[in-house]
Amino acid sequence: MHQPDRSDPSEGERERPRRRGCLPAAFAGVLLVALLGVLGFSAWMMQRTMLAPYETLIYPNVCVLEENLGGLTPEQASDRLERVFANRNAGDLILSDGHQIWRVPWSEAGMRLDADATAQQALGAGRGQGWRTLVEMWLGDSLDSAPVFTIDAQATRRALERLAPEIYDPPRDATLELHGDQVVTTESRPGRELDIDATAEKVVNTVTHLGPDYPFAPTFRQVQPRIVDVSATREATEELLQRRIHITALGENEGQVFAWEWTLGRDTVCSWLRVEEQHEEPGYSVSIDKEAVRDTVERLAAEPASDDWGFPTDRTTRQVLSAFEAGGGEVEVELIPPPRIYVVESGDRLTLIAAKFGMPPGLIAEANRGIDLNQLYVGQQLVIPHQDVLWPHPPVPGKRIVISIPEQRLRAYENDQLLYDWPCSTGIEDSPTYTGDFQILSKEELAYASQWDLQMPHFLSVYRAGGDTHNGIHALPLTGNGQRVFWSLGTRGSYGCIVLGVEEAETLFEWAELGVPVTIE
Secondary structure, eight states, rough: OOOOOOOOHHHHHHHHHHHHTTTHHHHHHHHHHHHHHHHHHHHHHHHHHGGGGSSSSTTTEEEEEEEOOTTOOOOHHHHHHHHHHHTOOOEEEEEEEEEEEEETTTTTTTTOOOHHHHHHEEEEETSSOHHHHHHHHHHTEEEOOOOOEEOOHHHHHHHHHHHHHHHHOOOOOOOEEETTTTEEEEEEEEEEEEOOOHHHHHHHHHHHHOSSSOOOOOOEEEOOOOOOOOOHHHHHHHHHTTOOEEEEEEEEEEHHHHEEEEOOHHHHHHTTEEEEETTTTTTTEEEHHHHHHHHHHHHHHOSSSOOSBBBBBBHHHHHHHHHHHOOOEEEEEEOBBBOEEEETTTOOOOOHHOOOOOOOOOHHHHHHTTSSSSSSTTOOOOEEEEGGGOOOOOOOOTTEEETTTTTTTEEETTTTTEEEEEEBBBBOTTTTTEEHHHHHHHOEEEEEETTTTTTEEEEEEEEEEETTTEEEEEEEETTTTTOOOOOOOOOOOOOOOOOOHHHHHHHHHHHHHHTTEEEOO
């Protein structure tokens, strides 16, 4: 029968080894705790032994701006900092925009080392930073302590004002130029200038709270260029360069027709254009140089094969300008045929020859320099200028003036209707008014005849009598002292001009423009 209180020997044997292992494990734990206690006590004793002398001293190898203050009291450290940095530029205020760096000595920027505060900060260096830091310090590694600065805001501002021109980056205006027949432009670019107030405030606040030991990013203000965009002028210039002028010059002489043609394109037009910078209103303007157009016409005038042909330079220049300003197109030029040759006949005198051709004697005389026109002989050859020299302006359509020497009357017509009919006075027999087909050449409110010391109000030049002398239509003249010269109109009484009453002359002066045809018969 089984006995419940008896134990299986094998089970007892298994329990006994487990009870024997508890004692060594407990003993090992006790030993570990004791060892840690000993180590902690030793460390505490070492710390007391090593650090106790430095309770009021700066830890070894604590440096401020490379100056070792280890082992000094704050007062001693402050004195040393004062001595060392009294005549030493400790560093620079650094400004950087990421591409360039500008430096200003701390002393110029108004920053001064606060020796007392710096020494107190050095006293705290390394404390509470752990054993590793302490061991490294004791083994010779230095520990940098940041200096403490005070800053003079006004000095900082003055330093930035001195630095501002160096930092200033000027704006770049847009430009436009003509290089040959090409329009060349550059784009504008904004500039920048130092915002002194904002930058000074940033420096003062940062130095006051964090110190000066890193670059400051300046604050800038954008500076706009004076000329921002030239695209409109560029387009206008390009449009002008695209214009074309086609000139056809025609002339007929003795039944033979002569013709020349030119097409003036971009390569010629570019020499006429002037691109200029405007100052009152920033930008560029493009204009047409009339003298350059005239130079082109004069060059063309030299091209016809016969030098005897006359090229109406003034008229053609006006026509080319008019066509160009209208967008380009056709210009027709009527060439002046070579001068006519007249063979003197029996009984000829200069005045008779002039009347025969409707050409003032003075112009015939100019064309025959070196010939004594008072001693003509039969068979002698004279050059008679072509009639076109009397018509430099395009005729004005719908208006004309007719002067009758026999009737001593001036009549003005508009659209073939008689508008004015007035008595006048033409030249006396010794200084006659010449007959022919002319036109109004110029207008002058008060012309002066130096030969007779007379003033001629409302003067309309009709023809050049020779040299600088012009005959024309004007009011009753004034003497040099301003007295009006009166005579009976309707009879000859002038030295070659056509004289009207004062009101009549003023009316005609206002009505007639350059180019109005004038026939004297």
